[in-house]
Amino acid sequence: MARPDPGPGAADDAARRRWWRRRGTVVTGCSVLLAVGVAGHGLLPHLPGRMTSLAETVLPWSALIVPVLVAVALLRRAAVAAVAALLVPTVAWLSVFGGLLVDKSSPGGDLTVVSHNVNQANPDPAGTARSLLAAGADVLALEELSPDTAPAYERALADTYPYHFQQGTVGLWSVHPLRDARAVPIMPWTRAMRATVDAPGGRLAVYVAHLPSVRVGPSGFTARARDEALDLLVAEVRAEPMRRVVVMGDLNGSTDDRALRPLTDRFVSAQTEAGAGFGFTWPARLPAVRIDQILLGGVRAASAWTLPATASDHLPVAARIILAPEPGP
Numbered sequence: 008m009a010r011p012d013p014g015p016g017a018a019d020d021a022a023r024r025r026w027w028r029r030r031g032t033v034v035t036g037c038s039v040l041l042a043v044g045v046a047g048h049g050l051l052p053h054l055p056g057r058m059t060s061l062a063e064t065v066l067p068w069s070a071l072i073v074p075v076l077v078a079v080a081l082l083r084r085a086a087v088a089a090v091a092a093l094l095v096p097t098v099a100w101l102s103v104f105g106g107l108l109v110d111k112s113s114p115g116g117d118l119t120v121v122s123h124n125v126n127q128a129n130p131d132p133a134g135t136a137r138s139l140l141a142a143g144a145d146v147l148a149l150e151e152l153s154p155d156t157a158p159a160y161e162r163a164l165a166d167t168y169p170y171h172f173q174q175g176t177v178g179l180w181s182v183h184p185l186r187d188a189r190a191v192p193i194m195p196w197t198r199a200m201r202a203t204v205d206a207p208g209g210r211l212a213v214y215v216a217h218l219p220s221v222r223v224g225p226s227g228f229t230a231r232a233r234d235e236a237l238d239l240l241v242a243e244v245r246a247e248p249m250r251r252v253v254v255m256g257d258l259n260g261s262t263d264d265r266a267l268r269p270l271t272d273r274f275v276s277a278q279t280e281a282g283a284g285f286g287f288t289w290p291a292r293l294p295a296v297r298i299d300q301i302l303l304g305g306v307r308a309a310s311a312w313t314l315p316a317t318a319s320d321h322l323p324v325a326a327r328i329i330l331a332p333e334p335g336p
Contacts, residue, residue, distance in 0.1 A: 031088025034080045038092040041076070042099035045069050049265065056227015063263045064296060067285055070100050110283035112310035116327030117208040120146045121314065122255040122301060123323035124217065125160070127153040127176070135317040136163030142314055142325055146204055147180040149173075150217035150257045151319075172202055177215045177256070183207070191243050193236040194219065199256075201243065208330035211251035211306065216240055218259045233259050234266050241269040251305040251330065257321065258300050274302035277326035281308035288313060288322040301326045 044051065048066060051059050073096050080089035121144035125135055136159065139147060147168065149160060157173060164171070168180035172188035175197025179185065181204055188202035191214065199216040218240070219232035237258075244254060254274060260267045262276045278286040278297065287294030294313075299321055301311065307329045314323035 031080050031083055031085025031091075034076050034083065034085065034088040035091045038076055038088075038095045041069065041072055041096040045096065045103055046099040048103075048263070057230050057266070058227050060230060060260075060264050060266050061223060061228040063265055064261045066261075066263050067104055068295070069096075073097055073100075104285075107279065107282070107285055111281050112283060112312075113281065114309065115329065116309035117330045118146065118204075118206050118211075119144045119325065119327050120148070120213075120253060120255060120301060121323055121325045122148040122150070122215070122257075122299060123314075123317070124150045124257040124299060124319060124321040125152065125156065125317070126319035126321065127151045127156065129156055129318050131318040132156040132159035133163050135319060136160050138315065138317045139323060140164070140167055142323070144325065145182050145206070146213060146253075148213070148215040148255050149178045149180070150176060150198075150215065152176050152178055172200065174200060177217055179213060179215055191216070191240065193239040193243075198236070199240060199243075201247075203249070206330060209251065210249065211253060211330065212247050212249040214240070214244060214252070214254045214256075216254065216256040216258065218257065221259050230260075230266060237266065237269065241273075244270070244273070249305075252303075253306065253328070254302040254304075255300060255324070257298060259298050261297055262300065270302060274304045275308075277301040277303055277308035277311040277328070278324070280311070281326070282311035286311065286313050286324065288324060289320065291316045291320050291322050294322060299324045303328060306330055 048063055053059055076092035077089050080092050121139060121142050123139060129135055164180050168182055170181040170185040172179050172185055174190045177198060177200050179200060179202050184205040185202045190197045191199035191201050193199045201212060201214050204211055204213050218236050221228060221230040221233050262271050285297055287297050288299040289296055301324055309327045309329050311326040314325055316322055
């Protein structure tokens with residue numbers, strides 16, 4: 008009895024299976040997808056559980072996938088795929104992050120600002136204050152103050168910073184006069200503030216904020232509380248009448264995270280503009296992401312850097328900023 012003719016469809020299926028089994032095809036495809044995901048991450052759709060925000064937060068570490076793809080291609084003895092796995096995503100990664108690797112700092116500047124999440128459980132607030140004093144900041148912002156630690160910072164910083172405003176878990180210390188200082192309501196308790204700094208080069212509005220923490224769990228990237236507080240902070244900043252504005256603090260998000268675009272579309276990151284490298288700040292022992300930010304509007308950064316570790320789980324961030332002249336009449 009003759010077998011039935013499988014027909015042209017079966018032949019096409021067999022050809023497709025052979026195509027996928029070719030050495031290096033899958034690796035090459037993954038390399039292209041990785042390159043597209045890195046270079047075009049802003050165009051990626053919103054995934055359930057805010058997973059796109061999570062992916063953007065750790066996007067700089069996507070470079071670690073490249074050696075894995077190259078190794079797989081070499082094990083498959085697919086030389087062309089190995090070259091593609093090395094070059095295609097690397098070019099895409101450098102197009103996005105290559106500029107951050109260059110030292111863009113320059114001398115000069117009118118004002119040094121420093122921000123630090125000091126950790127409410129900090130076992131050595133006095134030592135942390137001494138480390139921060141060594142930075143020589145004109146304006147110092149602290150987040151995650153607690154009733155137990157705040158007095159220690161007040162005592163340690165009083166001689167250097169005659170002007171001070173602290174409410175809730177945030178505070179601002181300045182060598183220049185502060186005025187119009189007030190809490191900014193972004194949560195049921197105070198985790199943000201605003202003040203005008205009367206610097207010799209001109210006045211500027213300074214916002215200090217500590218947005219809610221984020222977590223990765225079974226439901227995805229739990230960032231709803233952060234995003235809701237961010238919306239309230241953005242509304243305050245948009246209503247700010249002053250042209251020169253600095254927003255700094257622990258924003259619990261990287262500047263690549265699309266959730267922070269309401270701020271990053273309006274302000275420039277000091278680290279991106281005038282830093283060298285990614286300036287990762289958390290966790291302090293092995294920094295993997297920059298969630299502590301100094302964002303600038305109406306002023307420019309001459310340099311930006313991270314400070315040495317303190318007893319906190321965050322690294323302090325610093326920037327030297329240039330106060331552009333006020334516009335004429």
